[in-house]
Amino acid sequence: MGDLLTNTRLTVRLDAVVANYRHVQATLGPVPAGAAVKADAYGLGIAPVATALAGAGCREFFVASVEEGIELRSFLPAATINVFNGAMPGTEVDLIAHDLVPLIVSHEQLVGWVQASDGRRLPAGLHFDTGMNRTGVPATEVDDIAALVEGINVRHVLSHLASSADPESPQSEEQLARFRALRLRFPMGVASLANSGGIFRSSDFHFGLARPGIALYGGTPQAGSDNPMRQTVVLEAPIVQLRDIEPGERVGYNATFEVTAPSRHAVVPVGYADGFLRSESNSGMMSVGGHAAPVVGRVSMDLTVIDVTQVPAQHLALGAPVELIGDHCPIDDVAAAGDTIAYEMLTSLGRRYDRVYVGD
Helix, strand or coil: CCCCCCCCEEEEEHHHHHHHHHHHHHHHCCCCECEECHHHHHCCCHHHHHHHHHHCCCCEEEECCHHHHHHHHCCCCCCEEEECCCCCCCCHHHHHHCCEEEEECCHHHHHHHHHHHCCCCCEEEEEECCCCCCCCECHHHHHHHHCCHHHCEEEEEECCCCCCCCCCCCHHHHHHHHHHHHHHHCCCCEEECCCHHHHCCCHHHCCCEECCCHHHHCCCCCCCCCCCCCCCEEEEEECCEEEEECCCCEECHHHCEECCCCEEEEEECCCHHHCCCHHHCCCCEEEECCEEEEECCCCCCCCEEEECCCCCHHHCCCCCEEEEECCCCCHHHHHHHCCCCHHHHHHCCCCCCEEEEECC
16 A cells, blocks of 8 residues: 555646656757646646746746736746737736736737837737637738737737647648738748647647647647657545445435445545536546546535445555546546546646645
8 A cells, every 4th residue: 555645635747747848849840849837837836837847948938817927937037928818908017027928819909019118119929810719819900910010029920729639620720721821911920820739730830839738737639649748747635434335325415326236435535626526426537556446426525435346455544545637547537537628627626735746
């Protein structure tokens, strides 16, 4: 039996994050890889993760908001930090003060940034919408943008792929064609289109800079293919109670699971308040001593019950470790069991864990 636990423990493998970055860089060849570290580096911790990536040679980082950019700047003074939300009204002073590069998503934002620049041609990126219809300069504003680009230092011309992880979708090729046309009109700066999925499609998507996100954190970049990335997190919790359950008994809130044979159950002190989603109820899987243990009954706020009937007795004791995410329970498999994606699982990881960083 492994070391007994008294609390839940989230181990972040910084060496795996770095290995994933280097695998992405090898796939890209001469094209540099930046790193998306928004949402606290997808829940893993922006300070240790971004510092490790910078040590591995990453120079371009992407965050969602000015607040994230200011935090990142505090420990990466020389990095290029790009803000996906662009130049929101009222943030221009902070963007300038902390040397952050807004990724402009509209004509209105560009007007405000040019005015804030006060003739200094401050750096910015131009984020165009090529079919995702989320953020990005829409086609109806391209002419207006073109009339103002002389007022800024265009660092990047970019767009975002909506379906790059789906090899069957034609949308990525459609977006690629639109982006190429935009690039002819806006040839300045560095072109960037590929997210994690785009990196592993073909070099046609690589351009001058790639922006991996989920691949760095262990998620599968291409659906239906073997995952070439290393698992970056191990989430473990102790068994807090073992119970022998007779047939006919029911488990958890609303009695959604009925025991049909003599069973042994273990209670684990993790629930949806910790990011182990309620949708894992009666579908999720944990591992005890390398043996599968299915979730039975509803996941509650702080507790989850697993069936350990098939787990050898030497792995079962008060405080024995249970793996929720890790080598036996890959993040993509855990997410699929909860009818969600690895992004949501990682960014939902709670704050009640003992966090341990290894491999730095």
